[in-house]
Amino acid sequence: xxxxxxxxxxxxxxxxxxxxxxxxxxxxxxxxxxxxxxxxxxxxxxxxxxxxxxxxxxxxxxxxxxxxxxxxxxxxxxxxxxxxxxxxxxxxxxxxxxxxxxxxxxxxxxxxxxxxx
Amino acid sequence: xxxxxxxxxxxxxxxxxxxxxxxxxxxxxxxxxxxxxxxxxxxxxxxxxxxxxxxxxxxxxxxxxxxxxxxxxxxxxxxxxxxxxxxxxxxxxxxxxxxxxxxxxxxxxxxxx
Numbered sequence: 001x002x003x004x005x006x007x008x009x010x011x012x013x014x015x016x017x018x019x020x021x022x023x024x025x026x027x028x029x030x031x032x033x034x035x036x037x038x039x040x041x042x043x044x045x046x047x048x049x050x051x052x053x054x055x056x057x058x059x060x061x062x063x064x065x066x067x068x069x070x071x072x073x074x075x076x077x078x079x080x081x082x083x084x085x086x087x088x089x090x091x092x093x094x095x096x097x098x099x100x101x102x103x104x105x106x107x108x109x110x111x112x113x114x115x116x117x
Numbered sequence: 118x119x120x121x122x123x124x125x126x127x128x129x130x131x132x133x134x135x136x137x138x139x140x141x142x143x144x145x146x147x148x149x150x151x152x153x154x155x156x157x158x159x160x161x162x163x164x165x166x167x168x169x170x171x172x173x174x175x176x177x178x179x180x181x182x183x184x185x186x187x188x189x190x191x192x193x194x195x196x197x198x199x200x201x202x203x204x205x206x207x208x209x210x211x212x213x214x215x216x217x218x219x220x221x222x223x224x225x226x227x228x229x230x
Binding site: 032034046090094105 | 119121148150152159160162165167172173175207209211213215216218219220221222223224
């Protein structure tokens, strides 16, 4: 069964500093990985995805993620954090082992990012 | 705006009651997913529909059921409600391809008293 782990409940970073939010995954086939962000009282918003190809994926709002197959990780990064980046971040993996539209998407527990002014 | 509409935004009801949550997916999206978000359980996958048919099932209780209609909107029915069912319920839609991310609605906050 596929799974996603986000080992940190909360990450604190000073404004202007680089940030990393960690994610590791477990899948039986090729990994299809996603990052989402959730602001208070809102639904999740898509940030970026890894399907195949380059190990560094660029996404929305200056975020990027680094895929590492040997470490089964997909860490979210940003070179310079903004206070407005403070939110809940979710890593997710899509199961593509089925057919006919079977696509279970499993989310991690979420990591709260707090950017300190 | 994700294009996914969920109604109602808030729902307060008593234990033992039954409620229906509604979701309209983004135009053109065939897949609809339902998730439950609570503080202690995180985001739990409940069920997925694709073009009217159930395709994947997660940790959905027998008291809960869902369906996707020919116009692709979906409803999640929760019955014999318990206090522990209080949570945010999200609907998401997707185009169905491997490259397609999920697009989430803003959720329905259910409070069972």
